[in-house]
Amino acid sequence: MAKTKTQWVCQNCGRVTLREMGKCPQCSEFNSMLEVVVAEPSKRGERRSVATTSRPLKLSEIEGDADARLHLPIEEFARVLGGGIVPGSVVLVGGDPGIGKSTLLLQLANVMAETAGSVLYVSGEESARQIKMRALRLASSEESKQKLSENLYLLTETNLDALLTHVEAVNPKVLIVDSIQTIYSGDISSAAGSVSQVRECAQRLTSVAKGSDMAVFLIGHVTKEGAIAGPRVLEHIVDTVLYLEGDRYQSYRLLRGVKNRFGPTMEVGVFEMRGAGMVEVLNPSEAFLAERMVNTPGSAIAVTMEGTRPILVEVQALANPSPFGNPRRTANGVDFNRLLLTTAVLTRRIGLKLFEQDIFVNVVGGLQVEEPAADLAVAAAIASSVRDRAVPADMAFVGEVGLSGELRAVSQINVRLREAAKLGFKKVLIPKTVKRNEPFPNGIEILQARSVHEALDLIGLSRSTSA
Numbered sequence: 001m002a003k004t005k006t007q008w009v010c011q012n013c014g015r016v017t018l019r020e021m022g023k024c025p026q027c028s029e030f031n032s033m034l035e036v037v038v039a040e041p042s043k044r045g046e047r048r049s050v051a052t053t054s055r056p057l058k059l060s061e062i063e064g065d066a067d068a069r070l071h072l073p074i075e076e077f078a079r080v081l082g083g084g085i086v087p088g089s090v091v092l093v094g095g096d097p098g099i100g101k102s103t104l105l106l107q108l109a110n111v112m113a114e115t116a117g118s119v120l121y122v123s124g125e126e127s128a129r130q131i132k133m134r135a136l137r138l139a140s141s142e143e144s145k146q147k148l149s150e151n152l153y154l155l156t157e158t159n160l161d162a163l164l165t166h167v168e169a170v171n172p173k174v175l176i177v178d179s180i181q182t183i184y185s186g187d188i189s190s191a192a193g194s195v196s197q198v199r200e201c202a203q204r205l206t207s208v209a210k211g212s213d214m215a216v217f218l219i220g221h222v223t224k225e226g227a228i229a230g231p232r233v234l235e236h237i238v239d240t241v242l243y244l245e246g247d248r249y250q251s252y253r254l255l256r257g258v259k260n261r262f263g264p265t266m267e268v269g270v271f272e273m274r275g276a277g278m279v280e281v282l283n284p285s286e287a288f289l290a291e292r293m294v295n296t297p298g299s300a301i302a303v304t305m306e307g308t309r310p311i312l313v314e315v316q317a318l319a320n321p322s323p324f325g326n327p328r329r330t331a332n333g334v335d336f337n338r339l340l341l342t343t344a345v346l347t348r349r350i351g352l353k354l355f356e357q358d359i360f361v362n363v364v365g366g367l368q369v370e371e372p373a374a375d376l377a378v379a380a381a382i383a384s385s386v387r388d389r390a391v392p393a394d395m396a397f398v399g400e401v402g403l404s405g406e407l408r409a410v411s412q413i414n415v416r417l418r419e420a421a422k423l424g425f426k427k428v429l430i431p432k433t434v435k436r437n438e439p440f441p442n443g444i445e446i447l448q449a450r451s452v453h454e455a456l457d458l459i460g461l462s463r464s465t466s467a
Contacts, residue, residue: 008033014195014233036190070173070215073111076270076280077104079309080242080255082263085112085174087213089262090206092180092234094220095244100253101219102126104244104271104278105176106135108217112174113149120172124158124182138277158192160185160201164208172214177205179219180234193221195233202237235259247366252287253278254367257307267307285312285423288365294393298385301396302377303416303428304369310412310419312396314364315374317381319357327356333363334378335370342378342401349405350453350462352386373410375401376429379452383461391459394426395447405452407431417441429455 008017011034013027023030069084078084081091095101106121113119123131131154139148153170157163160183167175177183183201184192191197202218209216220234235241241259246252255269270281281287289312293299298317303310315334322328331339339361346352361378363369376399384391398416400408409431410416420428421444432448440446449455456462 004037007036009036009190009195010034011193011195014199034190034194036194036196070112070116072108073115074108074280075282077108077255079307080257080267080269081240082260082267085116085215086239086262087173087215088210089240090202090209090216090218090238091240091242092218092220092238093242093244094222096222096248098248099244099246100271100273100278101244102178103134103138103273104253104255105178105217105219106131107138107277109152109174109176110135110139110149113151117173118151118153118170119149119174119176120153120155120167120170121176121178122155122157122163123178124156125178126156128154128156137275158182158184160204164204167208167214171212174215174217175205175209176217177219179221181221199233199237202234206237245368250366252281252366264307268309268311285310285419288313288367289423291364295390297388297390298381300377300381300384300391301420301425302369302374303396303398303420304371304374305412305416310416311367312420312423312425313367313369313374315369315377315381316362316364317378317385318360319354319382319385320360322356322358327354328358328360330358330360332361333366333368334361334374338372338375339378341403342375343382345401345403345405345452346379346382349451350383350456352383354382354386357386371410372400372408373398373416375399376407376431376452376455380429380456380459380461383456387461389461391461392427394424395459396420396425396428397455398428399431399449399455401452407433407449407451407455409434414438414441417444417446420444429458 008020010024010032012029012032015024015026021033024032069086072078072084109119109121155166181193184197185200188196188200205216239261243256245254251273253271257265257267270284271278272281292314300315302315303312343354347354377397402408413434418441427445429447432450
């Protein structure tokens, strides 16, 4: 009989220690160490006989097309996955509670059951009646044009062995597990949702997926920091990691890819939560600019890139005299450190007295802009608010701001310019250091500047033109 030993495993990061600790030494989380009893490995030098059906194959003899994918009618979802669903792939979808993960995956299950074949939806959190009620609500909506597929199977089960038995009987093309933290294996003594259970269940589901060319989608819970519970455990096992993001007070949802073995990463699919569920937004730039008030001080348009897609967003800024000695800096949708850098450059290089002003910056629509190409739009919006003069309504901005006040070039400038021209913008202000590998698109005026001071001077917001 195999000997057992006791370990303490962090439920947040998976760190293993041999004694109980109140604080995890790796992620610094308190009270996250859970006692786990595991079997000791066999003695070193002993060779165990293993029955296996695998054998080495020549790469040239392996059949299969590298581009073979299951067609996914949801275009925004297909974009993030790289063009469709790869048979045998394992996809992890995470997000905040109530963000729409189950709704999106239920819609995916229904459309794939119509086009690809049988789909098995496994729920460990809701009853079959609850899921049926949601499916009927989505199908009966006035905006929905779908009906419930006859090839969609529903299973409410949390035991992994029973789940795999049903998978073998149904033999689905797509398996959806909602959620992986509710599934447990009887071979492990720890509770469902622990790092050991999550690792074991994910590995066995991955093994089944690779052996049967069945695509598997796993829904994962997130921690209070916004990361998937047991992140290093799950993210290394699965092929693709997607996050469903968005402000709960906004209707827009962003499906962002952060890992993809079969396509580009950091692609974004845009959805809107409606009565019909998650509805695709095929033109996100137009949607984010729909409620824009033109000729308003403190507003500027940034042309950003999310993966391979250009998106125009409105950056709003408000500068207000601070009643306290330490003015506030509030960033919503932009990186806080980039905001501090931009305000420091405007104070030092332009001469704006921001050291006595509270600065609030917001990206409309709940989009999180991470690339530095939006720096120039943020600077223009802040200067516009301080000077109380509006930025030209038909102008967009592209450029990274350096510490010396210089404007640095960004990638894929022509793609950004074409998107701005398509939405009716007449002018785009870009860095003068941009290399012209191909001609700029026609129908749009290109303004170039080497520094922030020169850029603000072109739109009448520099220090020399202030009243």
